[in-house]
Amino acid sequence: MTEASEGTPPAEKPAVPNEQDKAAAPGAKPKATAKPEKAPVKPKATAKPKGKARDPSAGRRGFVQLSLVAAGLAWTGAMVKFFFPRILFEPATRFPIGFPTDYVIGVDTKWQQAKRIWVVREPSRLYVIFARCTHLGCTPDWKSGENKFKCPCHGSGFDMQGVNFEGPAPQPLLRTQVSLDARGQVVVDKGKLFPVDDWDDSDAFLVV
Ligand code: FES
Incomplete structure (x- = not known):
């Protein structure tokens, strides 16, 4: 026989009534229904002013900045003009084309691309024609x-x-001035052109 069976049996615990039993129990006060908590009333946001408040000095500041930028640009432009003046680089109108003996009788077109001229050699004359059409200037x-x-x-x-x-x-094509330099080379000057009436000018041909 064990010790437990020898002593007084343990007293039974009273049963705890559950919630349903409590509610059903006569005379039991009905439990107050929990009131829904009211949401805290938020204070109304103050209406924001539309747009940013204008700083009265901002306009003046902007104007000063713009003026400074404009002045800077003008100064830069003046400097550019000073250091890089507008100079028109034109090809030289006067240039040598070799010796008269370099040309045989007939038309020589070797300078057409580079100098826009033709060299014409006749039995007793050498002259140079400016390769520009007298209509509208084509070559x-x-x-x-x-x-x-x-x-x-x-x-x-x-x-x-x-x-x-x-x-x-x-009208006929124009001819250029021709001369001989100290070495005997033919020198052409397109700065001086001869129309047909001046083809017999002594500067318009070389005797060869
Ligand atoms: S025919 Fe030569 S430019 Fe017109």
Whole structure:
């Protein structure tokens, strides 16, 4: 026999009534229903002023800044003009083209691209034609097969001497000044041009 069975049996614990039992119990006061808590009333936000408040000095400051920027730009422009003045670099109008013996009888077009001239050698003369059409200024081409200069723009034609004979060109081609330097080289000066009436000017050809 154990000790537990020998002593007084333990007293039974009274049963704890559950909530339902309590509610059903006669005379039990009904439990007050919990009142929903009221949400705290937020204070109304004060209406924000539309846009930022204007700083009266801001406009003046902006104007001063703009004036400073404009003054800086003007100063920079003046400096650029001072250090880089507008200079028109034009090719030299006067240049040597070699010796008369470098040219055979006929038209030589080797300077057309670089100097816009043709060198023409005849049995006793050498002269230089300025390769600019007298119509509207295009550069004609030498057509050796046809023995003429032909303008690609409107079809003007010039003979070997530069005399116009077809198309709208109103007058013959111009010739340049030619001379010999100390070494005997031919020097061309496109700064002086001779129209047909001056082709016999002594500066318009070289005797060869
Ligand atoms: S520019 Fe040469 S024909 Fe017109």
